Each structure stands twice: as C-alpha cells, then as structure tokens.
Amino acid sequence: MNAISFGTDGWRATLDVFTTPRVRMVGQAVATTLREAGHDDPVGICYDARETSRGFAEELSRTLAANGFDVLLPDRDRPTPLLAWAIAERGLSGGLMVTASHNPSEYNGVKFIPDDGAPALPVVTDAIESNLAEPDPLPEEEWGTVEEVEFMEPHAEHALDLVADYAGDGSDIDLDGLPVAYDAMCGSGRGVTDDLLSRAGATVDRLRCERRPEFGGTPPEPSAETLGELTETVRNGDAALGIANDGDSDRLALVTPKRGYLDENLFFAALYDFLLEANSGPAVRTVSTTFLIDRVAEAHDEEVVETQVGFKWVAEAMADVDALMGGEESGGFSVRNHVREKDGVLMALLAAAAEAEEPLDDRVDRLLDEHGEIHQSKVSVECPESEKERVLADLDGALPDSVAGADVANVVTEDGFKIVLDSGAWLLVRPSGTEPVLRVYAEAESEERVAELLDAGRDLVEPLV
Numbered sequence: 277m278n279a280i281s282f283g284t285d286g287w288r289a290t291l292d293v294f295t296t297p298r299v300r301m302v303g304q305a306v307a308t309t310l311r312e313a314g315h316d317d318p319v320g321i322c323y324d325a326r327e328t329s330r331g332f333a334e335e336l337s338r339t340l341a342a343n344g345f346d347v348l349l350p351d352r353d354r355p356t357p358l359l360a361w362a363i364a365e366r367g368l369s370g371g372l373m374v375t376a377s378h379n380p381s382e383y384n385g386v387k388f389i390p391d392d393g394a395p396a397l398p399v400v401t402d403a404i405e406s407n408l409a410e411p412d413p414l415p416e417e418e419w420g421t422v423e424e425v426e427f428m429e430p431h432a433e434h435a436l437d438l439v440a441d442y443a444g445d446g447s448d449i450d451l452d453g454l455p456v457a458y459d460a461m462c463g464s465g466r467g468v469t470d471d472l473l474s475r476a477g478a479t480v481d482r483l484r485c486e487r488r489p490e491f492g493g494t495p496p497e498p499s500a501e502t503l504g505e506l507t508e509t510v511r512n513g514d515a516a517l518g519i520a521n522d523g524d525s526d527r528l529a530l531v532t533p534k535r536g537y538l539d540e541n542l543f544f545a546a547l548y549d550f551l552l553e554a555n556s557g558p559a560v561r562t563v564s565t566t567f568l569i570d571r572v573a574e575a576h577d578e579e580v581v582e583t584q585v586g587f588k589w590v591a592e593a594m595a596d597v598d599a600l601m602g603g604e605e606s607g608g609f610s611v612r613n614h615v616r617e618k619d620g621v622l623m624a625l626l627a628a629a630a631e632a633e634e635p636l637d638d639r640v641d642r643l644l645d646e647h648g649e650i651h652q653s654k655v656s657v658e659c660p661e662s663e664k665e666r667v668l669a670d671l672d673g674a675l676p677d678s679v680a681g682a683d684v685a686n687v688v689t690e691d692g693f694k695i696v697l698d699s700g701a702w703l704l705v706r707p708s709g710t711e712p713v714l715r716v717y718a719e720a721e722s723e724e725r726v727a728e729l730l731d732a733g734r735d736l737v738e739p740l741v
Contacts, residue, residue: 280408282401283709285587286387288376291328294384299332302386303339303372305407310345310369312403315391318346318420320371322359322427324464324524327489328384329353329374336372336386337422342413345369346420350427353487355464355525356387357619358427364393364615365430375464375524378497381490393615394595395588432472435622438613439476439629442551449625451477454632457515457531458624459506461496462488465521469624473519478628481515496523498607500537503529507536517631521620527607528620530627534637540607541566541652543627546639547609548601550630552576557600557612560593562586563691564654564704564717565605571647584691585706591616605652651723655730656713659741664707667714668692670740671705679703680725680732703729705737714741 278293280302287302288294310319319340323329330353337347348368350358356373363371370390376383388396388404396404413419440449456478460466466485473480483505484492494502498520510518510531518531530538545568548559552572558579561569570580581597583589587608594602594616603609608618611626630636644650659667671693677684679695688694692706692715701720708715714737718729 280405282387282396282405285377285395286373286385288379288383288385290382291384296332296335299335299386300339300411301408302404303336304343304409304411305404306370306372306388307340307343307345308407308409309400309403311343315369316345317367317369317391318348320348320359320362320366320368321374322350322354322356322371323374324376325353325462325487325489325491326376326381326384332374332384332386336374339411341420341422342411344414344418344420347422348425349422351424353464354427355468355521355621357526357615357617357621358431358468360389360393360615360617360619361431361434362427363389363391365434367391373524377524377526378495378522380495389617393617394591395617397588397592428468431621432475434614435472435625436476438611438622439625441613442555442611442626443629443633449476449629451628451632454478454517454628455481455515456628457481457483457506457509457518458485459483459498459503459518459520460485461494461498461502461520461523462486462491463496463521463523463525465525465621469519469521469525469621472621472625473628476625476628481509483509491523498522498527498529503531503537507531511536517628517636519624519627521624522607525620526618528623528627529607530636532635532637535640538636538640539652540605541568541650542640543636544603544605544609545569545572545643546636547623547626547630548572549639549643550633551600551611552578555600558597560590560597560599560602562590562604563688563694563706564715565603566650566652566719567700567702568643568647568650572643575646582688582690586709587618649721650719651721651726652717652719653723653726653730654715654717655734656708656711656715657734657737657741658712659707659714660712663741664714667737667740668707671737674736674740676736680728701725701729703733705733
C-alpha cells in the first residue's frame with residue numbers, strides 16, 4: 277500500500293488508500309509529535325464538504341483525545357483558513373484539516389497546521405511521518421474532551437477589521453451594494469465567503485452555494501473551464517465581479533467583465549498595487565510567479581523576495597521580511613497582520629474592496645500600460661519520480677547561453693532552473709511536487725513569445741528524460 281507522505285500540502289490519496297485505520301495513524305503521529313515538542317493546549321480539527329470528511333475528522337478527534345488533548349471541532353464543514361486563524365487566535369497547539377482541496381470527490385486528505393497558523397515546514401511533517409504508528413491511547417480517565425465550537429465568527433470579525441485598515445482610513449468597510457457573484461463550487465466556502473461579502477455591504481448573487489459531497493460532478497478547482505456560469509453572470513452585466521473558492525477555500529479565482537477569468541498573476545499585481553496605496557512593505561512570490569510584482573514593487577520603492585514553489589516557503593519568507601503580501605500563481609495569498617496561510621475567504625473581501633475603489637480591469641489595464649504586457653503559461657513533461665534528480669543534474673550541465681534567440685542574462689536555482697533572458701522574459705524548469713512530471717513555465721511580453729519559450733523548454737528537457 278502507498279506510504280503516508282506529507283507532500284506539498286499534506287497527505288492526499290484516493291479513498292482505497294485514505295482509510296480510517298491510516299487516518300488514525302496520522303492522528304497518533306500528530307499527538308506524539310505535539311507531545312515531543314512540549315505542546316499540551318487544545319487541538320483544532322476542521323473538515324471540508326466531502327461525504328467522508330466529517331467521519332475522518334471524528335476519528336482524528338477521538339485519537340487526539342485518547343492521547344490527552346482537548347479537541348475543538350466545528351458543527352459543519354469549514355474552510356481551511358478559518359482553522360488557521362482559530363489556531364493563532366485561540367492559542368491552540370495546532371490543527372488538522374481533513375480536505376483534498378481541489379481534487380475530485382474520490383480523494384480525501386489531511387494536513388497539519390502548527391501553532392502559528394502557517395503551513396507546516398518539512399522539519400514538522402518529517403517528524404509526523406517518523407511518528408506514524410497505531411493508536412496508543414492513555415488510560416480513559418486521562419483522555420481529553422471533544423467540543424463543538426464556532427469557527428466562523430472570529431475569523432469574520434478579524435477579516436472585516438483588517439480589510440477596513442488596509443482600505444486606508446480604518447473605518448468600517450462598506451461595499452455599498454457592490455454587485456458580486458460568488459461561486460462556492462459546492463465547497464466549504466458556502467455560507468462563509470458569501471456571508472462575509474454581504475456583511476460588508478455587497479449584493480451577492482450565489483452560485484453553487486449548496487453542499488454537494490461530489491461537487492456536482494466537477495472537481496472543486498476554479499478555472500476558466502469550470503466557472504462558465506460565473507463568467508456568464510459577470511459578462512452579462514449582472515455582477516461587477518465574480519469570485520470563486522476551491523473546495524476548502526484557501527484559494528480564490530476572480531472573473532471580471534473585460535477579461536473573464538482573471539489570471540492569478542494579474543490579480544496578485546493589482547491587489548498588491550491596491551494595498552500599497554495606503555500601506556508599505558515588500559512582497560513575497562514564488563519563482564513561478566510573474567515579474568509584474570517586481571515592477572509594481574519598484575514603482576513604489578519596495579522590494580520582492582523570491583521563494584521556492586509552495587506556500588510554506590512564501591509564509592516563511594513573509595515572516596523574515598515582514599511582507600505586506602505574499603502569494604503564488606496558483607491563487608494562494610495572504611497579507612500582513614493575518615495568519616501566514618492561504619486565505620481565499622479574506623482575499624475575496626480584499627478583492628471586493630479593491631474593485632469598489634477602482635474596477636480591477638481598469639487597474640490591470642493601468643499596470644500593463646505602465647509596466648508592459650505580460651503573459652504566462654506552462655506545460656508538463658512526463659518524468660518518473662526516480663529520474664527527476666538525474667534529469668535536473670543533467671540539465672545543470674546543459675544550460676544554454678541563449679533560448680529561442682534571446683541571450684541568457686541570469687539563472688536562478690531557487691527551485692529547479694529559472695533561465696532569465698536579457699529581454700526580461702524567463703523560462704523555468706522544476707519538478708512537480710505532486711505528479712511524475714517536470715513543469716516548464718514561461719513568461720514573456722506576448723502569448724506567441726510564451727509559446728516559443730515553452731517549445732524551447734520542451735526541446736531542452738525531453739532529450740534528458
């Protein structure tokens with residue numbers, strides 16, 4: 277049977293592998309790891325909208341309680357960021373989130389969030405993996421309790437206050453009837469993100485805001501292909517902005533009247549620009565995220581820190597440099613004075629606040645006029661896990677002096693190989709953390725140039741596989 281491995285964002289597997297006995301082993305490993313680190317405060321456990329998630333959460337609760345920990349559990353499925361905020365706000369030892377995020381309904385998963393509410397770094401997940409074992413309960417009189425608590429309201433109050441502060445004058449945020457369409461994709465954002473937007477004054481048109489454990493047959497992954505109704509609603513003029521969350525609402529996607537599905541890179545740049553109007557501070561982005569962030573930062577005399585792909589690295593760097601905003605091109609973002617965990621609920625409110633001040637389409641147009649057009653895409657090259665290290669080593673010895681007719685200005689080795697060209701375009705080759713493939717990314721001034729760079733990247737990598 278496949279090993280339990282905490283990869284990029286926890287352990288995920290199909291339900292023939294993600295079983296109750298193995299979930300109990302994870303619970304025992306977390307209990308042991310927390311004890312070894314000297315933690316004895318309560319543990320929070322939340323879960324997404326999948327049919328099996330509540331049951332797995334209860335199994336984890338029993339295992340943690342049998343190890344002497346008090347456990348806090350919500351009365352229904354709740355988004356990951358609500359758990360992350362509860363951990364920090366309530367001073368918990370940590371938390372477990374039962375979710376397979378955007379994966380189809382035949383998957384489930386679990387991730388551990390430490391006591392600071394930020395993603396667990398490898399030193400923590402390695403310890404959990406090393407402590408995997410069958411449950412080892414204490415005598416029953418030493419067991420902790422399991423209590424249902426409110427996870428939504430504390431996060432909502434904090435989000436409303438924080439966005440009001442970032443909007444400039446610190447007064448209550450008022451979206452004043454801003455028409456917003458919200459698509460929960462039948463996930464855990466329903467009744468949470470839409471409620472927060474309504475409380476701030478937006479008029480919300482709700483799409484797929486009912487619980488469907490199989491997500492209506494579509495994986496809860498917001499993309500141009502899966503948000504057709506949301507896009508139509510916005511383009512018909514029924515909403516000024518469309519917002520969607522993935523299955524556990526740690527990420528978001530946006531739809532605008534002019535662009536339809538708004539590229540996450542463009543949203544990152546637009547929101548950072550919005551925040552910099554009344555605030556200051558550097559940004560943190562991954563190697564696969566647009567250089568447009570750097571150009572926005574430079575225009576405001578700010579700096580940008582580049583990290584490996586994975587929000588845990590973004591979160592670590594945000595703490596190191598006291599970043600105003602951190603994010604990645606896959607739609608995960610956070611801001612200063614919040615937990616350093618992706619939060620698609622909070623970011624939905626921030627996006628609406630930015631839209632209310634200036635339409636995001638107009639802001640993006642202005643940024644592109646000022647800093648130049650920017651386009652990005654990626655492809656995958658199949659590569660077995662056992663061959664990834666060798667292929668990257670071979671690539672290190674085969675890096676060219678030019679790519680697609682442009683000279684190489686710099687090579688960044690933060691995560692794979694990022695080949696920066698003298699034109700400012702770039703090509704990135706890195707191993708996927710979740711699939712047996714190498715990712716090839718490219719960014720340039722036009723879609724045609726991006727296609728040329730991706731072809732050159734494939735030609736560089738495929739002979740080595």
